[in-house]
Amino acid sequence: MFDEYGVTFVSITQSFNTTTSMGRLTLNVLLSFAQFEREVSGERIRDKIAASKARGMWQGGRPPFGFDIGDRRLLTNKQDALKAKGVFELYLEIGCVRKLVEELKRRGIKSRKRISQRGLEYGGKCFSRGSLHSLLTNPVYIGKIRHIDKIHEGLHDAIIPQELWDAVQKMLQGKTACDRGEEKQRHKNLLTGLIFDETGNPYTPVFTNRGKKKYRYYCNQVLALDENHPDKTRSRFPAHEIEVVVEKAVRGEARKLSGEKEGIVLEHLLKNRDTLLAYDLIRTCVKRVTVFFDYLMITFEPVGFKELVEEYLRVSVTGCADGFEITVPFQTKRGRDGAMVIRSEGQDFLDLPPEDIKRLVQGIAWREERFDGAYIKDIAKRENYSDRYIRNRIMSSFEILN
CATH class of the missing domain: 3.90.1750.20 (Putative Large Serine Recombinase; Chain B, Domain 2)
Known part of the structure; x- marks a missing residue:
């Protein structure tokens, strides 16, 4: 939020200064520990609920009928x-x-x-x-x-x-x-029959096996025909990643889909919208997903959202009578393993897996040392890594934070 509005944070009594790279690194590391603490607290709460239910105790919520x-x-x-x-x-x-x-x-x-x-x-x-x-x-x-x-x-x-x-x-x-x-x-794939390119060609679900793992994709057969066409990069998307982008965008429109302006019902919906099953939410509210070069256009037909909320959350909302469209910017790139990776706008680096966050922190720290005049071979010798590993971590830190 600070970066969005051009604000910097400088603490007089503590060493926080987001105007410098080291200050930003310190803040990001502390944010990672805050995220860790929040997850640990969540685990403790879940363990307490599990123990109470094992003793047969009711742990809140609306009582069942009867x-x-x-x-x-x-x-x-x-x-x-x-x-x-x-x-x-x-x-x-x-x-x-x-x-x-x-x-x-x-x-x-x-x-x-x-x-x-x-x-x-x-x-x-x-x-x-x-x-x-x-x-x-x-x-x-x-x-x-x-x-x-x-x-x-x-x-x-x-x-x-x-x-x-x-x-x-x-x-x-x-x-x-x-x-x-x-x-x-x-209908195991969430977007079956819903996703098309801008000319109306459908993306159909396909899968491939690699060892014991099955990988799902959405493939556009028309775009895949011409190997040299610029749109070749849009011919196939990892199914899970593009489904996550669409799901996140749809959940973000819960306020508009509900038709509520304010009040306790809206607060309850926004707090518990993640409990709506992704399959039911997308198949009920999304009419079409159109893939353009650098953004998705999602067309909503929200007539069933009211019944969906009543069924899952047991509250009544006004509902949105008219359909509407939103655009979701995204970027595609190749990951370290060569697979296509989709990144939507507003994605937080704290959403990365713990191992990637560790590599990111390493890369930022070693990058600052390199800027201060340290040699890569000296850093590699001290950390007991190869020169190539240090260099890759430094370059990856630029890529992730962009």
Whole structure:
């Protein structure tokens, strides 16, 4: 932010001075340690949550349908518990989540209306297909607590018997394998059918195997035909990298997609937008991604964003009625291993892997020594590296920070 507005920071009592290269290096190193401390704190919190769930304790959040919360544990709500059990039994009779949604609407069965601690009203609505699937696969109904991929015994009582739970899970797994398995495999790539060049030629997903690893790409067959054409560099992109660029841009438009100007609902959305699954977010809101020479044009069709937020975050937003477009500048270059690397505007060097940050700090420090008159061979001898390694680290430090 300082560089963006032409501001420098000079501390009188401490050795911070961003007007000099050494001052910038010191600040960047301290920022790296701050990032490290934040990640360590996050790990401690996650470990505490995991330990509490292993003891069967409820770790916050909205209670599942059929339960209330008290003394850090789930308490059975007898009226809603009977409805929840009825949902499981009804699914066994119907055998389809979509038809179950319609049947519950016909019977007038809705989630219970509640008031959050912040005074925000939620619930009291018909179940969506996503919320019903979540209900049918939630082990809290057999007296257990899920933490990531582990299931622990809970402190609360079960609502349904184990036999009913097993029958429902077996039917759900069978439906998924038969009805949706092929569709999921076809759409493993987030941008399938959405990404084109400026003339309308599509980028299709391809992959290659190198050893035991599979590498995905989006390939434009038309641009790939002419080996000498300037657009040859745009004929193939690493799938993961361009998907990350698009995903980051789409999440950045959450405010506009919501149609909200301010308020607690908008704050909740912006705080929790990363919980929206990338596949659902992109396939719901993005109509087209057009690849130009040095930027992407993303065309939005946000009619489904409102329902997506209600399903994942359980809040209601106004929604954006009209489609719009944004441009995302990017650069392509060859990485150290020869692979194409995509860098979007605003990418922070602190997003680099730890090993790359280490090389960057080395390069900056050795670069300053070289500018002060030290010889590369002397630095290499002192650090027990080859001259070539020192020289490559110095040159890479210019490239990364540009």
